[in-house]
Amino acid sequence: MDAEGSYKGLKAGGALVVASGNYELNTADDALHANDTVAINGGTITAATGDDGIHGDNSVTINEGTVTISQSYEGIEASEIYFKGGDVNVTATDDGINAGGGSDTESTGQFGADSFAGGGPGGGDQADDSKFIEVSGGVIQVSAEGDGVDSNGNITMTRGTLLVNGPVSGGNGALDYNGTFVQSGGTLMAAGTSDMASNISDSSSQTAVDIYFxxxxxxxxxxxxxxxxxxxxxxxxxxxxxxxxxxxxxxLTQNEALTLAVGGTASQVADNGLVATDSTVEGASTLGTLTLTSVVSNVDQGGNAVSASSMGMGGPR
Structure with a gap:
């Protein structure tokens, strides 16, 4: 394979806009790539790639449409990522959604590292406010072996649904951010390993609980x-x-006793794993009672408060 050749699918030297149509892409390099911005306003995109599913040097915005990235190294990658609508399903061997970037592959990659606005790929623990993810609509599903949703800066969520099936082994988490994750609306479910787990930020206005089993x-x-x-x-x-x-x-509300149970069956479970709240549940086993005394709570399965020190590396970051 010629490392200097192009093995991308849809690409643009400036802005890439998908308004409608059906696209089936199977690429060695990025399936959708723009040196400036990517906007998806409709259509159906199915992509399998050896690199990024969607990469924009500056931003990626999904307004409407159906996007399925069945195979990728990193699913969606840009300095700024906006989810405003549509149905998005991402599978990645590294990070599922990444604001800030990193190398294209585990080393330098056969295609080299992508470019990013604001100084290139980031990393470390220092927050970069120029890198962020905003969720204000749509249904986003992520399955990742690296971090599920990763921002070198901040994450905000006001509406929509974000469902994360994160890593099953240490070193990465379902949620990872260097700044803040502020949530005021929408539905978030983020499952993964416990040793690098993160809850949303205390500055959020919507109640959240991080459960350590x-x-x-x-x-x-x-x-x-x-x-x-x-x-x-x-x-x-x-x-x-x-x-x-x-x-x-x-x-979810504060100061209400909630029973945590696992197993059994529910009468209404969507394909993405989300259970309708008017479902009937049978055969579940009770683990404990959780009372959420603050907007953001971190508890074990018995309802006891936990911290980073009590959980080792697995405390909230």
Whole structure:
């Protein structure tokens, strides 16, 4: 393979806009690539790639349409990433969604590193405010062996649905950000390993809980939270093994006793694992009672508060 040749799918030296149509892409390099911005306003895109699913040096914006990245190194990568609508499903062997970038492959890559606005690929622990992810609509599913959703700067979520099936081994987390993750709306479920787990930021206005399980839970295990009347408040069926689960929905409230249970079946489970709150649940095993005393809580499966020191490297970052 000629390393100086182009093996990308749809590419643009400036802006790339997809307005409509059906696209099936199987590429060695980025499936969609722009040296400036990528905007998806409609259509159906199915991509399998040896590198990035979608890369924009400056930004990637998904307004509408259906995007399925069935195979990639990193799924969606840019300095600024906006989810405003549409249906997005990303599978990646490294990071699923990455604001800030890194090398194209595990070393330097046969195609070299991509460019990024604001100084190129970032890293380390220092927050870069020029790198961010905004979720204000749409349904986003991520399955990643690296970080599920990773920002070298900040993440905000106001509406929409973000479902993350993160890594099953250490070194990465379902959520990873160097600045803040501020959530004021929408539905977030982020499952993964516990040793690098992160909750959303304390400055969020929507209630969230990060649950550390005593043992690894198998892929396909139903997790539910029900209130004192038995009403289902939240439910999710992760597609991969997990030991940690972050839940944030508009139905979660502070100072209410919630029963945490695993296993069993629910009557209404979407293909993405999200459980409808009017579902009937049967055969679940109760693990404990959680009382969320603050907007953002970190607890073990028995409802006891945990911290970074008590969980080793697995505490909230």
């Amino acid at each position: 005593n043992n690894n839970q198998s892929a396909g295990t139903l997790v539910t939270l029900t209130d004192s009347s038995g009403k289902l408040v939240a439910g999710f069926v992760p597609a991969k093994d997990f030991a940690n689960l972050v839940i944030s929905t508009p139905d």
